Amino acid sequence: MTHLFAVAVFMVMFFWHCGYRLTSWDYFIATAAVYVPCYVYxxxxxxxxxxxNSKAQIFVEDSGFIRITIPANFHWVPGQHCFLRFTSFGLLHALSAHPFTICSLPSEKPNEQSELTFFIRPEKGFTAMLYRYALENPGGSAPVLVDGPYGGINMQRYQDSDHLLVVSGGSGAGWCLPLIEKIVRHRMISADEEQGQIARPSGKESPAAEGLGNRSNSRPLSLRVILATRDSSCRAWFLRAVSELLSKHSQADSSFNTDFQVEVCLTDKAIQPVNLEHKPATAPMPKGSLSSTDKNNVEEGGRTINVPEREFEGRPQLPQIVQEASSVAEAGQSLSVFVCGPKTMQNDVRNAVAEENLKILQGSTTGAVYLHTEHFSWA
Incomplete structure (x- = not known):
């Protein structure tokens, strides 16, 4: 609300300074004509x-994140955000709209209620108030007004990409989950269609497959997720969240192969950047690796879910990772890079993607490399 107070002070001082002279009133009218509709809409x-009448349930995760779930009756895509107004925390917060990125996907089942899920790292101000409320009232509900969704990734780019690289840092971990769930759903649909389990009455596509367009169901071919965090509890929470997605969208006898890989970098112990270059299965793990296995077994619902995960100690060398992932462009394939993290992380990825696109323009490689960045503070 500081900026609104500053605007009010400015208008009073401006009015006093102009003293109704010349066209000073025109500026007030023009400002109101622009601002009032944008605020009222x-x-x-x-x-x-x-x-x-929407109600938000508020929890505190083991990682320290605040989890907010809100029933929803509209559609959204990965990367979109909503503005939330909590009306029970005082007039100030009821009038203030707080932007949070959606960390879930709408339900595909016609009889299942969709839920907006938000994972928020508590900081100062309003999020600290939410955190205290969740600790004092575990699973408690609070009235909320929802405005959105806005933004989001380019779904056409996502669907047309041969390979996906998702890079996130800290609280951007929750932003990754819809992208992971999207490809897990896609794999499930592709497997069902191969087995003839999806019925298409009257020659129409199933609703779950409509978003895939007319292209081959083999795309995207791979998904590589890089998470940089300095909190081991965040790493454990993220792996558990991924295992829940795999459990939700897979059968008891199904497993995910090497086309899906999660790499977690614990940066709190980092001294030197870590090499994340993929090696053959028989080769030793990269320097700084915390694990000698590519599978992490997580218990979920009485089942053991194998999460294809690799752990590293240190900051990821993002230019090297993008260069390695972009090598698919040499075969004429496309790569989409999605990043959500601090400015330094975004700048490193931007520069690396720009360098790869420059190579394509110069004719040294073919294919395409697409980049989407998300503002870190909204994730």
Whole structure:
């Protein structure tokens, strides 16, 4: 609310300084004509499209993140965010809209309620208040007004890509989950279609497969997730969340092969950057590796879920990772890079992707490399 107070002070001082002279009133009218509709529209959209009776359940995860779940009756795509107004925390927060990135996907089952899920790292101010409320009222609910969704990744780019590279840091871990769930769902649909389990009445595609367009179901071919975190509890929470997604969308006898890989870098013990270059299965693990296995067994619902995960100690060498992932472009294939992290992480990935695209423009390689960046503080 500091900026609103500054605006009010500015307007009073501006009015006093101009003293109704010349066209000073025109500036106030023009400002109101732009600002008032932009402020009123989200309120009207919330009231008439989403309603004012939504309830948010608030929890604290083992990682220290705040988890907020809200029932929803609309559609959204990975990377989108919503503005939330909590009306039970005072007038100030009821009037303030807080942007949070959605960390879930809408349900594909017609009789299943979709839920917006947000994972928030508590900081100062409002998120600290939410954290205290969740500790004092585990699983408690609070009235909330939802405005959104906005933004999101380019789904056409996602669907047309041969390979996906997702890079995140810290609280950006939750931002990765919809992208992981998307490809897990896609793999499940592809497997069912190969086995003839998806019925297509009247020659129509199944609703679950509609978003894949007319291209081959073999795309995307691979997904590589890089998570950099200095908190081991965040790493454990992230692996458990991934295992829940695998358990939810897989059969008891199914497993995921090397086209899906999770690499976690624990940066709190980092001194030197760590080499994350892929090696053959018979080769020793890269220097700084914390594990000698590519599988992490996580118990979920009485089942042991194998999460294809590799752990490293140190900061990831992002330019090297992008260069390695972009090698697929030499075969004429495409790569989409999605990053959510601090500015330094985004800049490293941007520069690396720009360098690879420059190689394509110069004709030394073929294919395509696409980049999507997400503002870290909104994830």
């Amino acid at each position: 989200p309120w009207l959209r919330t009231c008439f499209q989403y309603g004012v």
